[in-house]
Amino acid sequence: MPSLKNIAADLPPVQKTRRVFDGSFMVLLVLTLAGGVAVGVVSGWARVGQILIETFEFIAMLAPKIGAGIFIAATLPILLPRERVGRLIGRESGVRGLVVAAACGAALPGGPMMTFPLAAGLGVAGADLGAMVAFISGWSLLGLNRTLIWEFSFLPSDLVWTRYLLSLPMPVLLGLAARAVMQRRLA
Structure with missing residues (x-):
């Protein structure tokens, strides 16, 4: 598994060759x-x-949707300065970085064809595992598009608000847990 270090001098991890028929x-x-x-x-x-x-x-x-998502993921590390991504949502970004990642995930419209490649691209661009978990969890649990269009349309608003408020801290907590797991693995 490639390392997700956030040191400016590190080159993006080399992807190992993947076999189609694994x-x-x-x-x-x-x-x-x-x-x-x-x-x-x-x-x-x-x-x-x-x-x-x-x-x-x-x-x-x-x-085409999957292709576009993979293209975006492949171009992110080239377009975004690694040290800036690392400062914003890297390992040393603290809770603020997890909140930023979760908020970006919550604001991201679209489905998994966009979200997962984008998370992978952010990881290569300098985001740490905790931020990637917060990003995906923010999209999954707090997705504004789904909440505003679907949940409020079909469910009682008190149910939607209760679910949303209970889910609000989860992406950050999951990101902290992912960072703790990675810290133990690296120790």
């Missing part, structure tokens, strides 16, 4: 094939064909 892919492949055979036996092979067509249509719709 162990996790093989597990997914076996589960997918077993599911396909089960659907074929229960609902007929025509239904398996329909599912395959729907799946490839869904992949065609998602591919």
